[in-house]
Amino acid sequence: MRIGHGFDAHRFIAGDHLFLGGVKVPHYFAVEAHSDGDVILHALCDALLGAAGLGDIGEHFPPTDPQYKNMDSRRFVKIVKQLLDKNHWKISNVDITLVAQMPRIKSYKLEIKHNIADDLGIDPNQVNIKGTTTEKMGYLGREEGIAAYAVALLIQDKSA
Numbered sequence: 001m002r003i004g005h006g007f008d009a010h011r012f013i014a015g016d017h018l019f020l021g022g023v024k025v026p027h028y029f030a031v032e033a034h035s036d037g038d039v040i041l042h043a044l045c046d047a048l049l050g051a052a053g054l055g056d057i058g059e060h061f062p063p064t065d066p067q068y069k070n071m072d073s074r075r076f077v078k079i080v081k082q083l084l085d086k087n088h089w090k091i092s093n094v095d096i097t098l099v100a101q102m103p104r105i106k107s108y109k110l111e112i113k114h115n116i117a118d119d120l121g122i123d124p125n126q127v128n129i130k131g132t133t134t135e136k137m138g139y140l141g142r143e144e145g146i147a148a149y150a151v152a153l154l155i156q157d158k159s160a
Protein backbone atom coordinates (compact mmCIF):
# COMPACT_ATOMS: atom_id res chain seq x y z
CA MET A 1 0.00 0.00 0.00
CA ARG A 2 1.10 3.57 -0.66
CA ILE A 3 -0.27 6.84 0.69
CA GLY A 4 -0.22 10.17 -1.14
CA HIS A 5 -0.97 13.75 -0.20
CA GLY A 6 -2.09 16.68 -2.35
CA PHE A 7 -2.65 20.38 -1.78
CA ASP A 8 -3.93 23.08 -4.12
CA ALA A 9 -4.93 26.73 -3.76
CA HIS A 10 -6.22 29.33 -6.18
CA ARG A 11 -6.68 33.08 -5.84
CA PHE A 12 -10.16 34.61 -6.07
CA ILE A 13 -10.82 37.09 -8.87
CA ALA A 14 -13.95 38.85 -10.13
CA GLY A 15 -16.58 36.44 -11.40
CA ASP A 16 -19.79 34.65 -10.56
CA HIS A 17 -19.00 30.93 -10.33
CA LEU A 18 -16.27 28.39 -9.74
CA PHE A 19 -15.80 24.65 -10.14
CA LEU A 20 -15.52 22.36 -7.12
CA GLY A 21 -15.23 18.63 -7.65
CA GLY A 22 -16.59 19.04 -11.17
CA VAL A 23 -19.68 20.93 -9.95
CA LYS A 24 -20.34 24.48 -11.16
CA VAL A 25 -20.94 26.42 -7.95
CA PRO A 26 -22.42 29.96 -8.09
CA HIS A 27 -20.25 32.36 -6.06
CA TYR A 28 -19.45 36.06 -5.83
CA PHE A 29 -15.87 35.31 -6.98
CA ALA A 30 -14.24 33.15 -9.64
CA VAL A 31 -10.72 31.66 -9.39
CA GLU A 32 -7.58 32.66 -11.26
CA ALA A 33 -6.34 29.59 -13.12
CA HIS A 34 -5.15 28.32 -16.48
CA SER A 35 -7.52 25.34 -16.33
CA ASP A 36 -10.97 25.57 -14.68
CA GLY A 37 -9.17 26.02 -11.30
CA ASP A 38 -10.94 23.15 -9.53
CA VAL A 39 -8.94 22.95 -6.25
CA ILE A 40 -10.67 19.76 -5.13
CA LEU A 41 -9.77 17.84 -8.29
CA HIS A 42 -6.24 19.30 -8.45
CA ALA A 43 -5.49 18.27 -4.85
CA LEU A 44 -6.98 14.85 -5.61
CA CYS A 45 -4.79 14.36 -8.72
CA ASP A 46 -1.68 15.26 -6.71
CA ALA A 47 -2.60 12.84 -3.91
CA LEU A 48 -3.09 10.01 -6.43
CA LEU A 49 0.09 10.82 -8.37
CA GLY A 50 1.98 11.15 -5.06
CA ALA A 51 0.88 7.76 -3.79
CA ALA A 52 1.84 6.14 -7.10
CA GLY A 53 5.22 7.92 -7.15
CA LEU A 54 4.32 9.51 -10.48
CA GLY A 55 5.26 13.13 -9.80
CA ASP A 56 2.71 15.93 -9.75
CA ILE A 57 -0.07 17.55 -11.75
CA GLY A 58 2.19 20.37 -13.01
CA GLU A 59 4.54 17.85 -14.67
CA HIS A 60 1.72 15.97 -16.38
CA PHE A 61 -0.38 19.01 -17.32
CA PRO A 62 1.94 22.06 -17.55
CA PRO A 63 0.03 25.36 -17.09
CA THR A 64 2.15 26.77 -19.93
CA ASP A 65 0.65 24.23 -22.37
CA PRO A 66 -2.18 25.90 -24.36
CA GLN A 67 -4.08 22.59 -24.69
CA TYR A 68 -4.95 22.80 -20.97
CA LYS A 69 -6.44 26.30 -21.14
CA ASN A 70 -9.89 26.35 -19.44
CA MET A 71 -9.60 22.56 -19.26
CA ASP A 72 -12.34 20.65 -17.41
CA SER A 73 -10.33 19.22 -14.49
CA ARG A 74 -12.38 16.02 -14.62
CA ARG A 75 -10.27 15.25 -17.71
CA PHE A 76 -7.13 15.47 -15.51
CA VAL A 77 -8.67 13.00 -13.04
CA LYS A 78 -9.51 10.56 -15.84
CA ILE A 79 -5.98 10.78 -17.28
CA VAL A 80 -4.46 10.22 -13.81
CA LYS A 81 -6.73 7.19 -13.38
CA GLN A 82 -5.39 5.77 -16.68
CA LEU A 83 -1.83 6.25 -15.40
CA LEU A 84 -2.72 4.38 -12.20
CA ASP A 85 -4.25 1.53 -14.22
CA LYS A 86 -1.16 1.32 -16.41
CA ASN A 87 1.01 1.00 -13.30
CA HIS A 88 -1.28 -1.59 -11.64
CA TRP A 89 -2.46 0.74 -8.85
CA LYS A 90 -5.92 0.24 -7.37
CA ILE A 91 -7.55 2.92 -5.23
CA SER A 92 -8.47 2.00 -1.66
CA ASN A 93 -9.92 5.40 -0.73
CA VAL A 94 -9.55 9.14 -1.12
CA ASP A 95 -10.33 11.80 1.48
CA ILE A 96 -10.57 15.47 0.55
CA THR A 97 -10.93 18.63 2.64
CA LEU A 98 -11.99 21.91 1.05
CA VAL A 99 -10.83 24.93 3.05
CA ALA A 100 -12.86 28.06 2.33
CA GLN A 101 -14.65 30.73 4.29
CA MET A 102 -17.17 30.78 1.43
CA PRO A 103 -18.70 29.07 -0.49
CA ARG A 104 -19.94 26.24 1.72
CA ILE A 105 -20.03 22.88 -0.06
CA LYS A 106 -22.57 21.08 2.11
CA SER A 107 -25.25 20.99 -0.59
CA TYR A 108 -22.76 19.92 -3.32
CA LYS A 109 -20.95 17.15 -1.42
CA LEU A 110 -23.00 14.27 -2.76
CA GLU A 111 -22.68 15.37 -6.38
CA ILE A 112 -18.90 15.89 -5.96
CA LYS A 113 -18.54 12.43 -4.38
CA HIS A 114 -20.36 10.85 -7.32
CA ASN A 115 -18.35 12.78 -9.94
CA ILE A 116 -15.08 11.59 -8.37
CA ALA A 117 -16.27 8.00 -7.94
CA ASP A 118 -17.41 7.94 -11.60
CA ASP A 119 -14.14 9.40 -12.92
CA LEU A 120 -12.02 7.00 -10.83
CA GLY A 121 -14.22 3.96 -11.44
CA ILE A 122 -14.67 3.35 -7.71
CA ASP A 123 -17.60 3.16 -5.30
CA PRO A 124 -18.85 6.45 -3.78
CA ASN A 125 -18.13 4.99 -0.32
CA GLN A 126 -14.41 5.09 -1.21
CA VAL A 127 -14.64 8.88 -1.57
CA ASN A 128 -15.01 11.28 1.37
CA ILE A 129 -15.55 15.02 0.99
CA LYS A 130 -15.24 17.46 3.87
CA GLY A 131 -15.54 21.23 4.08
CA THR A 132 -14.11 23.53 6.70
CA THR A 133 -13.34 27.22 7.26
CA THR A 134 -10.34 28.80 9.00
CA GLU A 135 -12.67 30.84 11.25
CA LYS A 136 -11.80 33.94 9.23
CA MET A 137 -8.04 33.57 9.92
CA GLY A 138 -5.40 33.98 7.23
CA TYR A 139 -5.63 34.28 3.45
CA LEU A 140 -8.47 31.77 3.19
CA GLY A 141 -10.38 33.42 6.03
CA ARG A 142 -10.04 36.82 4.34
CA GLU A 143 -11.50 35.22 1.21
CA GLU A 144 -8.41 35.91 -0.89
CA GLY A 145 -8.72 32.41 -2.30
CA ILE A 146 -9.72 28.82 -1.82
CA ALA A 147 -7.73 25.67 -1.06
CA ALA A 148 -8.09 21.91 -0.76
CA TYR A 149 -6.13 19.03 0.78
CA ALA A 150 -6.43 15.41 -0.31
CA VAL A 151 -5.01 12.06 0.72
CA ALA A 152 -5.23 8.83 -1.24
CA LEU A 153 -4.40 5.22 -0.40
CA LEU A 154 -3.41 2.95 -3.27
CA ILE A 155 -2.81 -0.79 -3.42
CA GLN A 156 -0.52 -2.21 -6.10
CA ASP A 157 -1.88 -5.31 -7.81
CA LYS A 158 0.63 -6.70 -10.30
CA SER A 159 -1.75 -9.56 -11.13
CA ALA A 160 -4.29 -7.10 -12.61
Ligand SMILES: [Zn+2]
Binding pocket: 008, 009, 010, 033, 037, 038, 039, 042
Ligand atom coordinates in the same frame (compact mmCIF):
# COMPACT_ATOMS: atom_id res chain seq x y z
ZN1 LIG B 1 -5.07 24.07 -9.18
